[in-house]
Amino acid sequence: MAIRKKLTILGSGSAGLTAAIYAARANLEPLVVQGLQAGGQLTITTDVENFPGFPEGIQGPELMEQLHKQAERFGTQFIYDNAESVDLSRRPFVVRTSAEEILTDTLLICTGASAKLLGLESESKLMGHGVSACATCDGFFFKDKVVFVVGGGDTALEEAMFLTRFATSVTVVHRRDQFRASAIMVERAKKNEKVKFILDTVVEDIENVEKGEVTGIKLRNLKTKEVTLHAADGVFVAIGHKPNTELFRDQIELTENGYIVTNGVKTSVHGVFAAGDVQDELYRQAITAAGTGCAAALEAQWLLESEEGGQSEAGKSEATVKQVAMRQSG
Ligand SMILES: Cc1cc2nc3c(=O)[nH]c(=O)nc-3n(C[C@H](O)[C@H](O)[C@H](O)COP(=O)(O)OP(=O)(O)OC[C@H]3O[C@@H](n4cnc5c(N)ncnc54)[C@H](O)[C@@H]3O)c2cc1C
Incomplete structure (x- = not known):
């Protein structure tokens, strides 16, 4: 029998x-359909030092466990599975997992965006131990260190420039001899004394898994086939992100890069809201994801209340504006 949810x-x-x-x-x-990466991206990192409320920092998996417990405490139900298909053509919307069919009045899409990775075993083993996919998040840990950035787009060069605030040297490794990044970004990076470039080159391996930390990066030149080992303290993989939106293609409006188009947190389908990295190509931070998660829940709540109480959504917004104005006037 189908599960029925608001x-x-x-x-x-x-x-x-x-x-x-x-x-x-x-x-x-x-009801939370957790997906196969319960806790999301922060479960693959170690120290999180920029989530407010933790002056000493917190381990990513621990933070997510705390959020899970907090949600559970107030009666959230969890299913550990992926949503395999959705039907957003009418309400209640239908979500199917491998074992369940869920009928729901409102749907919050928080399926995130996965950082594209190189696919090396050493890369996944050293993730959070010198390997990172987020300079904004982890740059601070590389003060006076030698780091490499892998990628050739705007993001890679932006991350390289950002890392020069901390690292003594930042080497950009790119598999082609031309950058996908805009000319102005390339020019800016080339002008920065700390940034070096190794082109026509791919990452063969990252050392040292046995030690549990990054000590070097093995590179292979695609033209000469020469393999070289370079001392390194950190490797930032900046080859793009992939929003997890395949499920919703042709049912909801997406940007050309596959992110969900939102107005606030409202999507193109009435009753469907999106929050976090799945609709945010710009900030991609845990706290911005949490902020939009809050907004999506409130919007869904207000929609349900307006439908139950017969009050129109416009009426609800108007009432909310009035409440805020009253609070502000004392
Ligand atoms: C290595 C690394 C380090 C980082 N460090 C920091 C940091 O220090 N500070 C910071 O603020 N940010 C950091 N970030 C970024 C941060 O992790 C993300 O911005 C944040 O996790 C986004 O949250 P989200 O809920 O939008 O998506 P995610 O965390 O990506 O979660 C997506 C969720 O959707 C689920 N899902 C996917 N597909 C389906 C499906 N079909 N059905 C059901 N569920 C599905 C997944 O299982 C997962 O639970 C880091 C990211 C990485 C990769």
């Missing part, structure tokens, strides 16, 4: 779990 959340990263906390505390008894 509010269902797809994804259990910062966005999904924050949405769950808000929805559960509004007595909406939310």
Whole structure:
């Protein structure tokens, strides 16, 4: 028999779990379809030092466990599975996992975006131990260190420039001799004394898995086939992100890069909201994901209330504006 829900959340990263906390505390008894990466991207990193509230920092998996417990405490239900298909053509929306069919009045899409990785075993083993996919998140850990950035797009060069604030040297490794990045970014990076370039080159391996830290990077020149080993303290993989939106293609409006188009957190389908990295190509931080998760839960709650109480959404927004104005006037 199908599970019947007022509010269902797809994804259990910062966005999904924050949405769950808000929805559960509004007595909406939310269901979270966690996906196969329960806890989301932060579960593959170590120290998180920029999530407010943790002056000493917190380990990524521990932070996500705390958010999970907080959501559970207020009555969130969890399913550990992927959503395999959705039907957003009418309400209630239909979500299918391998074992369940869920009918839901509102749907919050928080399926995130995965950093594209090189696919090396050493890369996954050293992720959070010198290998990173996020300079904004981890740059600070590389003060006076030697780092490499892999990639040739705008993001790679932006990350390289950002890392020069901390590292003594930043080497950009790119598999072609031309950059995909804009000419102005390339020019800016070339002018920076700390940035070096190794072109026509791919990463063969990252050392040292046995030691549990990055000590070097093995590179292969695609033209000469020469393999060289370079001392390194950190490797930043900046070859792009892939939003997890395949499931929604042709049912909801997506950007040309596959991110969900949102107005606030509203999507092109009435009753479907999106939060976190799945709709955010720019900031991609745990706290911005949590913020939009909160907003998505509130929007869904207000929509459900307006439908239950016969109050139009416009009426609800108007009432909310009035409440805020009253609070501000004292
Ligand atoms: C190595 C690394 C280090 C980072 N460090 C920091 C940091 O220090 N500070 C910081 O602020 N940010 C950091 N980030 C970025 C941060 O992790 C993301 O911005 C944040 O996790 C986004 O949260 P989200 O909820 O939008 O998505 P995600 O965390 O990506 O979660 C997506 C969720 O969706 C689920 N899912 C996917 N497909 C489906 C499906 N079909 N059905 C159901 N569920 C599905 C997944 O299982 C997962 O639970 C880091 C990222 C990486 C990769």
